[in-house]
Amino acid sequence: MNKPSEKFEILPQEQGGDPGVFQQLLKQETVPVPDYLAPHNPGFGDADLSVDRYASAAFHRLEAEKMWPKTWQFVGREEQIPKAGDHLVYDIVDSSIIVMRGDDGVIRAFHNSCLHRGRALRMNGGTVGQLKCPYHGFTWDLKGKLASMPCTWDFKHLEGRNNDLPPVRVDSWLGFVFINLDENAQPLNDYLDALPEHFRDYAFERSVIVAHVQRRVEANWKVAQEAFMESMHARVTHPQLLTFTADCDSQYDMYGDNISRSVTPMAVPSTHTRGVVEPLVLHDILEESGRMADSDGSAHTLPEGQTARQYIGELNRRIFGEASGRDLAHATLAELQDAILYSIFPNTQIWSGYCGNIVYRVIPDGNNHESCIFDVMLLWRHKEGEVPPPPAKLNRLPDDQPFSAAAELGALGPVFDQDMRNLGAMTKGLRASKKGTVSLASYQESRIRHHHETLDKYLGLGGGK
Structure with missing residues (x-):
């Protein structure tokens, strides 16, 4: 018509x-x-409200120090990581987090930093069978457990330490996946009021x-x-x-x-x-x-x-x-x-x-x-x-x-x-x-x-x- x-x-x-x-x-x-x-x-x-809240680099840094590390933040949907090894990378100011589906079906999150020299393990999301640092080859499994390292003889001083990837709190609600960098944060369901x-x-x-x-x-x-x-x-x-x-x-x-x-x-x-x-x-x-x-x-x-x-x-x-x-x-x-x-x-x-x-x-x-x-x-x-x-x-x-x-x-x-x-x-x-x-x-x-x-x-x- x-x-x-x-x-x-x-x-x-x-x-x-x-x-x-x-x-x-x-x-x-x-x-x-x-x-x-x-x-x-x-x-x-x-x-x-002061315009400094938007226009000030100092205010931005205050948020980076006191707010972003304490809040639940939406990373993606569960359907984006349906299979083992599927993962998303969430970058927030100075932090980077890998959110990954394990081979047991559980979604976990890890700080995106190699425990050897600090290289980011993943630059983007995708699918992997393991988390292997592209720099020297330190490798973790899909649960964040250390699987192998190069030249083991030269890292004897790491024996007995916890060499697993540091975890990040992660939770889901109706298929929405959230992370929180604060280990002591309130549960997601309470946060959502x-x-x-x-x-x-x-x-x-x-x-x-x-x-x-x-x-x-x-x-x-x-x-x-x-x-x-x-x-x-x-x-x-x-x-x-x-x-x-x-x-x-x-x-x-x-x-x-x-x-x-x-x-x-x-x-x-x-x-x-x-x-x-x-x-x-x-x-x-x-x-x-x-x-x-x-x-x-x-x-x-x-x-x-x-x-x-x-x-x-x-x-x-x-x-x-x-x-x-x-x-x-x-x-x-x-x-x-x-x-x-x-x-x-x-x-x-x-x-x-x-x-x-x-x-x-x-x-x-x-x-x-x-x-x-x-x-x-x-x-x-x-x-x-x-x-x-x-x-x-x-x-x-x-x-x-x-x-x-x-x-x-x-x-x-x-x-x-x-x-x-x-x-x-x-x-x-x-x-x-x-x-x-x-x-x-x-x-x-x-x-x-x-x-x-x-x-x-x-x-x-x-x-x-």
Whole structure:
């Protein structure tokens, strides 16, 4: 069909915004609504944040010393290392960790450093039968036990020592593999607070990565992380989304120190608009969102008397249910289509719901405080008992290529490019700031403030950790 009428009004930016929209939509649900979709925002102060948090190399080093070694960090998915010897390499500032599947099926993690002269044992992930240092040949088995060394006669002084690779704490949750460099860290499940309960019905353990794209971004890792912690930027940064995204009408929630959430209603127009017709909402969400069960806006006609939100919800219910082999009759329209995005401190964000899930991860680019590595993963489901397809291989884009060059991202690629254009400019602007601080919205940017309050606890700047 032809694209529906685009004759609608964009209201002055001062007028938009109603954080109660999501709860109003939940009242229209025809199935029971889970309690965890209720608001949970404790409120925060309004003090400015210093730009040094982003622009200072000294602040970066403080994070490297006090925060990164103490937090649970997402490394990858279990399906990426299904067989003995399969491994990932996770680099975080000065540390490098090998996460490996052993020949007994157990996932272990080791410091990526030869105990002889310190060479990194692995530069990238892959599959090996043993961990053999490419420099002199010191070799460890897949459990990290020393297997052999060159010229044993010349290393008699090592006899009786523990020559196994130093382990790193590793744990999994719903197929997501995390590491923590702190031997005394709290268990991962406790660290995740409300998340396991909130994700209980979404079958992430039967997910598989269908796209994995990575690129270096010229911005501090927090700048990139925070770009996805609020939706109010959509009006200016992503204007093509306003016909089906309630950007400034989002709900923002926090749980303990480590978990926060934004809920942005979808298949409803932004309150920054007036006069958007329902057929246009349907067309645009299919064409532009990149997360729905279909992406062909011309293949669907909205039945008379049905809203785009109802139509998209039922379309997703059917196709997501078929993909996962589950009856999703109990699922709310919200869980089938809304942008329900959780952050796990410090550097991971996961879209919840029954499918169309995106994972973001932001890693500092070594010791460069004004550069980071940005990962995007798209997850799909497979049926219980079904052999899943192999996960998509990493597509590492050159620094000068946009995300839209990654065809596997579909409509999401151009959206990420719009975000990335802000990030380099943020680096320039933060350096140039005469004010010396940033001022956050009280509600819509409360997830960012929550992120910094937790960071301060690790750094000893606000209550200790």
